[in-house]
Amino acid sequence: xxxxxxxxxxxxxxxxxxxxxxxxxxxxxxxxxxxxxxxxxxxxxxxxxxxxxxxxxxxxxxxxxxxxxxxxxxxxxxxxxxxxxxxxxxxxxxxxxxxxxxxxxxxxxxxxxxxxxxxxxxxxxxxxxxxxxxxxxxxxxxxxxxxxxxxxxxxxxxxxxxxxxxxxxxxxxxxxxxxxxxxxxxxxxxxxxxxxxxxxxxxxxxxxxxxxxxxxxxxxxxxxxxxxxxxxxxxxxxxxxxxxxxxxxxxxxxxxxxxxxxxxxxxxxxxxxxxxxxxxxxxxxxxxxxxxxxxxxxxxxxxxxxxxxxxxxxxx
Amino acid sequence: xxxxxxxxxxxxxxxxxxxxxxxxxxxxxxxxxxxxxxxxxxxxxxxxxxxxxxxxxxxxxxxxxxxxxxxxxxxxxxxxxxxxxxxxxxxxxxxxxxxxxxxxxxxxxxxxxxxxxxxxxxxxxxxxxxxxxxxxxxxxxxxxxxxxxxxxxxxxxxxxxxxxxxxxxxxxxxxxxxxxxxxxxxxxxxxxxxxxxxxxxxxxxxxxxxxxxxxxxxxxxxxxxxxxxxxxxxxxxxxxxxxxxxxxxxxxxxxxxxxxxxxxxxxxxxxxxxxxxxxxxxxxxxxxxxxxxxxxxxxxxxxxxxxxxxxxxxxxxxxxxxxxxxxxxxxxxxxxxxxxxxxxxxxxxxxxxxxxxxxxxxxxxxxxxxxxxxxxxxxxxxxxxxxxxxxxxxxxxxxxxxxxxxxxxxxxxxxxxxxxxxxxxxxxxxxxxxxxxx
Numbered sequence: 001x002x003x004x005x006x007x008x009x010x011x012x013x014x015x016x017x018x019x020x021x022x023x024x025x026x027x028x029x030x031x032x033x034x035x036x037x038x039x040x041x042x043x044x045x046x047x048x049x050x051x052x053x054x055x056x057x058x059x060x061x062x063x064x065x066x067x068x069x070x071x072x073x074x075x076x077x078x079x080x081x082x083x084x085x086x087x088x089x090x091x092x093x094x095x096x097x098x099x100x101x102x103x104x105x106x107x108x109x110x111x112x113x114x115x116x117x118x119x120x121x122x123x124x125x126x127x128x129x130x131x132x133x134x135x136x137x138x139x140x141x142x143x144x145x146x147x148x149x150x151x152x153x154x155x156x157x158x159x160x161x162x163x164x165x166x167x168x169x170x171x172x173x174x175x176x177x178x179x180x181x182x183x184x185x186x187x188x189x190x191x192x193x194x195x196x197x198x199x200x201x202x203x204x205x206x207x208x209x210x211x212x213x214x215x216x217x218x219x220x221x222x223x224x225x226x227x228x229x230x231x232x233x234x235x236x237x238x239x240x241x242x243x244x245x246x247x248x249x250x251x252x253x254x255x256x257x258x259x260x261x262x263x264x265x266x267x268x269x270x271x272x273x274x275x276x277x278x279x280x281x282x283x284x285x286x287x288x289x290x291x292x293x294x295x296x297x298x299x300x301x302x303x304x305x306x307x308x309x310x311x312x313x314x315x316x
Numbered sequence: 317x318x319x320x321x322x323x324x325x326x327x328x329x330x331x332x333x334x335x336x337x338x339x340x341x342x343x344x345x346x347x348x349x350x351x352x353x354x355x356x357x358x359x360x361x362x363x364x365x366x367x368x369x370x371x372x373x374x375x376x377x378x379x380x381x382x383x384x385x386x387x388x389x390x391x392x393x394x395x396x397x398x399x400x401x402x403x404x405x406x407x408x409x410x411x412x413x414x415x416x417x418x419x420x421x422x423x424x425x426x427x428x429x430x431x432x433x434x435x436x437x438x439x440x441x442x443x444x445x446x447x448x449x450x451x452x453x454x455x456x457x458x459x460x461x462x463x464x465x466x467x468x469x470x471x472x473x474x475x476x477x478x479x480x481x482x483x484x485x486x487x488x489x490x491x492x493x494x495x496x497x498x499x500x501x502x503x504x505x506x507x508x509x510x511x512x513x514x515x516x517x518x519x520x521x522x523x524x525x526x527x528x529x530x531x532x533x534x535x536x537x538x539x540x541x542x543x544x545x546x547x548x549x550x551x552x553x554x555x556x557x558x559x560x561x562x563x564x565x566x567x568x569x570x571x572x573x574x575x576x577x578x579x580x581x582x583x584x585x586x587x588x589x590x591x592x593x594x595x596x597x598x599x600x601x602x603x604x605x606x607x608x609x610x611x612x613x614x615x616x617x618x619x620x621x622x623x624x625x626x627x628x629x630x631x632x633x634x635x636x637x638x639x640x641x642x643x644x645x646x647x648x649x650x651x652x653x654x655x656x657x658x659x660x661x662x663x664x665x666x667x668x669x670x671x672x673x674x675x676x677x678x679x680x681x682x683x684x685x686x687x688x689x690x691x692x693x694x695x696x697x698x699x700x701x702x703x704x705x706x707x708x709x710x711x712x713x714x715x716x717x718x719x720x721x722x723x724x725x726x727x728x729x730x731x732x733x734x735x736x737x738x739x740x741x742x743x744x745x746x747x748x749x750x751x752x753x754x
Contacts, residue, residue, distance in 0.1 A: 048713075049407050050432045132582065134574060134591075154575055156731055170733065258528075258578040264724050264733070279404050281717045282428055 036295070043289035049282030059289035069290060071265050072273035078174040079269055080246040082182040083189075088238055090186065091193025096223070098194070099201045109195060116191035124255035127184045128153070131256075153177050153256060156264040175266035181256045185249065193238055200234030201227065232313040240305055247298050250275070270294050353434055355643035356409065356416050361389050361650045364396035364405065364419035366636070370603070371480070371671040375658075382657050389650045399425070399636070406641075410434045415641040418651040423464055423711035424719065426476045426639050430467060431713065436640040437473040441652040449656060456661070456677045460633050464708030469548075476637035477655050480673040482600040483631045483702045484535045486622065490615035492593040495519055501619040505539070505563060508594070508622045512572040515593045523593035524573040525583035526564065528726050530719040532596050534709050535632040536560040539623040545710045548751045550718065552725075553744035559624070561729040561736035568730050575730050578723065588614055596621065598634045599699035603672035618695040620702050633706040635673060674699045718747045 043059050046052040063069045098108055115123060130137040131152035139149040150162070155176035160168040162176055174182070204227060212222050250271040257267040268276070270290060278287025356362050367375050372395065379391040396402045396419070403425050409415045410432045421429070429435050442448050454462075461478040486508075488501055493511070496518040502508035508524075515523035534544055542556025551557070567573035576582040581604075583595040588608040605616060621631045638658075640651045657663065659676065665683045668675040680686055681700065690697040709715075725743040728734050734742075 048431065049410065049428055051411075128577065128580075132577065134576075134582070134586070151575075151731065153577060154727070154731065156727065156733055258727075262724070264728055264731075276720075279407070280400075280720075281714075282407060 039288045039291050042284055043286075043292050045285045047285065049284070051284070055285065059285045060293065062286060063290050063293065068265065068268075068273065072268050072270045075174075075178060075266065076247055076269040076271075078178060079182055079185075079249065080243060082174065082179065083185050083246045083249075084239065084242045086182070086186045087190045087193055087242055088235070091190045091238070092197050094190070095194045095197030095201060096227075098198060109198065112194045113191040115188050118188075120188060120251040121255045123188060124184065124252055128256060131180055150176060152180050153258055153267075154263060156266045175263060177257070177263040177267045181252055181267060184256060185246075185252050188252065189242070189245070193242070196234060196238055197231070200231045204230050229314045232309075233315055236305070236309045236313045240302060243301060243305070244298055247294065247301075353410075353413050353415050353642040355647050356414050357392065358644075359389070360392035361418070361647050361654070362416040363391055363393045363651075363654070364402055364416045365393050366396065366398055366402055366420055367480075367671075368395075371673075374667060374670045378658060378663060379654070382654055386653060386657070389646060391650065391654050403428075415643055417643050417647040418638050418640045418654070420479060420636040421476060421639045422636055423467075423476065423708065424716045426465075426637065427467055427469060427711050427713045427715065429639065429641075430470050430475055434641050435475050436642055436648050437475055438477055438640060438652060438655070439474050441649070442474060447649065447653060447656070456679050457659075458676055458678060458703050458706075460703065460706045460708055461676045464633055464711065465637055467711055469711075469713050476639045477659065478676050479636055479638050479655075479658065480600075480667070480671065481633060481635035481676050481703075482598045482673055483633055483699050483706045484531060484596060484621055485599045485631065485699055485702060486619045487587060487595045487597060487601070487605070488617050488619055489587055489590055489593050490617060491590050492519065492521065492523070496523075496593065498593075501617070502622045504625045505622045506625055509563075509567070509572075511593065512567065513570075516570075516572055521591060521593070522572060522574050524567060525586055525592045525595050526567070526573050526575045526730065527583055527595070527597065528575060528578045528723050528730070530722040530726075531632050531634065531709060533557075533560060533722050533726055535596075535621055535630070536563075538630040538632065538707055539621060539627065541624060541627045545712065548712060550744055550747040550751065552722075552747060553740045557740050557743075558736045561726070561739060564726070565729050565732065565736055568732065575727070578727075584608070587616070588612060590614055599674060599702070600635070600672035602696060602699075616695075618698040620698065629702075629705050631702050631706050633703075633708045668700075674703060676703075712751060714750050714753060717750050721746050721750070 042051070044054060044056055046055040046058070094108075094112060098105055101108075129135075133139060133149065133151050133154060136152070138152060142149050155162075157170040157176060158168065158173040159176050159179045160173040161170040208226050208230075209222060212226055217225070248271060249269060253267060253269055253272050254275075257263065257272065262268040262272065271294070274287050274290050274294070277283045277290065363379070365372070365375055372393075376393050379393045383390045394416070396405055396416075399420075399422060402419060402421070406415070406419055406421070406425070406429060410429065415434060426435060442454070457478070461481055462474075465474055465476045465478060466472045467475050486501070492515060493499075496511075496515045498511050498514055502511050512523040515521055537544055537554075537556050537560050540556040540559050542554050542560075543551050545551060564573075568575070576586075583592065583597070584601065584604060586592045587595050588605070589612075599618065602618070608614075609616075620629050623629050638655050640648055640655070642648070643651075658667075661677060661679055661683075664675045664677050665680050665686050667673060668680065668686065669689050675681075675686065690700075710718075712718075721743060725739045728739050729736055
């Protein structure tokens with residue numbers, strides 16, 4: 001009797017859960033799940049600008065043998081490695097300083113948040129003018145300070161090659177063109193990190209600070225022993241969101257990456273690779289295969305992050 | 317109480333089963349059934365166009381005139397965005413099997429549509445005694461503009477028809493040339509190089525802004541006596557292509573030229589400001605320069621593209637064509653009639669005067685209206701004269717991807733990343749691999 005009641009309860013709970021989840025499925029199924037199936041199915045078929053023969057996993061095999069795929073994956077990883085830490089560290093530093101001032105906090109918060117809410121393409125156009133090798137702001141500044149001017153978005157050489165005066169071969173590391181796009185992206189998105197960190201800092205109970213001060217703790221000690229541990233959920237959230245965003249970045253690449261050869265492929269990330277293969281060249285199956293790979297790649301990274309977070313993230 | 321973990325597990329397994337079921341039983345269920353192509357709008361002959369400003373007004377006015385003059389299903393002109401957008405939209409429409417009756421397209425776009433079976437060859441309409449174009453009238457079109465629309469990969473059929481044509485020309489800023497003590501325009505690339513040296517010496521300016529562009533590279537290869545393809549093999553690893561890239565690299569190394577950001581018109585602005593002496597662009601840019609001339613005074617002109625010493629003048633042919641798609645016999649026939657109407661002697665002349673494009677018929681030169689126009693603006697006649705020796709670019713399937721490779725190679729040369737010889741070798745190998753894809 002007890003068993004059957006428990007079983008009924010189980011079924012009832014499962015049914016309630018499904019009923020409550022139903023409204024979200026109404027959106028998720030047609031706009032996320034079905035397109036995902038469609039993309040997966042497309043990835044198993046050949047044909048150009050059309051659905052040809054069933055080829056199984058051949059499109060995945062072609063991708064893994066294609067140097068352009070590996071180049072775009074490398075660009076994607078470089079980009080994430082440059083933008084995620086820079087955005088978060090800059091965002092945290094500014095949020096920390098803002099949390100310590102009593103006047104003008106709202107003004108600065110808005111000031112830093114404005115780029116984030118501005119259209120990526122619109123501000124990218126302004127940055128494109130800044131990066132103009134002939135008449136741009138950056139070369140004007142470099143020239144005024146007596147440094148050699150740069151080609152910025154047109155420069156396929158590695159940043160390390162340029163910084164070391166040619167000691168490192170030009171093909172190593174991210175290109176200057178990619179660094180330019182990363183710099184733009186950090187400027188464009190760090191405002192979001194500032195706002196989220198500020199919100200995180202404001203939730204730390206005042207008593208913790210008071211107790212620490214009574215015990216004679218200094219600002220740096222408070223930062224590393226109280227604020228940082230209590231902000232680990234915020235860090236986790238931002239790292240996850242920023243990492244996914246950087247791996248899926250499209251607008252800033254599309255708007256800033258020169259169309260003529262995309263700086264010899266040094267500014268073609270996986271999203272642009274998918275876009276060009278799928279839309280421009282019509283390899284629907286191949287484009288879908290790379291898209292599915294990217295989804296799995298992101299999911300795997302997110303899963304690893306969540307596993308890692310169990311050890312290091314501290315919840316109050 | 318049922319554990320949350322267990323609910324999660326149940327939901328997970330439920331969806332896992334669903335996914336497996338869908339994947340096993342779907343077998344292409346997400347793909348549309350192959351029922352044949354249908355018109356986007358059964359009551360209108362939809363024409364997807366990209367023209368803006370004067371050209372758009374002209375086409376709409378002509379569509380209205382056509383609808384009044386030839387009663388039947390009306391032509392409806394819809395601005396479908398730029399060429400890239402139209403390409404994507406048509407590709408999606410092919411997949412959805414709902415197509416506009418006709419659309420503007422470059423040869424490289426049409427050659428991608430043809431294998432899907434969505435494009436109507438126009439030969440039958442062209443040769444029809446009732447609605448075709450007479451042999452004599454057809455001979456009036458410049459051969460190059462017709463050749464560009466015959467697709468060797470697909471039985472040499474006429475899968476598109478020329479609409480708005482332009483050629484690659486050399487624009488010169490007369491003020492900068494005068495300041496540098498140069499009186500004429502360069503005839504050969506050697507002259508061009510010497511002019512740039514003079515500009516640099518007298519004014520300190522880099523006289524030429526290079527716009528990274530596959531068509532410019534193609535034209536330069538032709539002008540050095542080279543060829544681009546033979547069948548489905550590219551000939552980029554040739555002495556002529558090496559000479560082209562070496563010439564461009566030399567201009568950069570000697571600080572006589574600079575590269576503009578691709579996709580921008582920075583050269584046009586620098587040209588109007590008198591910062592450069594030369595730019596190589598499509599003849600359709602004439603209208604934009606005339607508009608800039610209204611804002612600031614500068615003197616400029618158009619000259620044919622220079623060529624290598626010992627060779628003959630040559631340039632490449634640009635501009636969109638019209639492609640008719642499989643819809644219904646009635647829509648297809650109306651679409652063809654509209655194509656014929658738009659390319660009539662009278663309309664070709666009006667089109668050339670109203671827009672920056674050039675007339676595609678030989679007889680246009682004798683038209684009094686056009687002669688008056690050329691008298692007013694002598695530079696506008698230069699592109700028309702260039703049509704005599706203009707050559708189309710390859711229209712092979714997969715060429716769009718090769719174009720991007722050429723531009724990437726050009727950037728590699730211009731940023732001094734590698735030698736022209738190595739770049740040409742790599743380019744030919746990569747381009748041939750693309751063209752040999754099934």
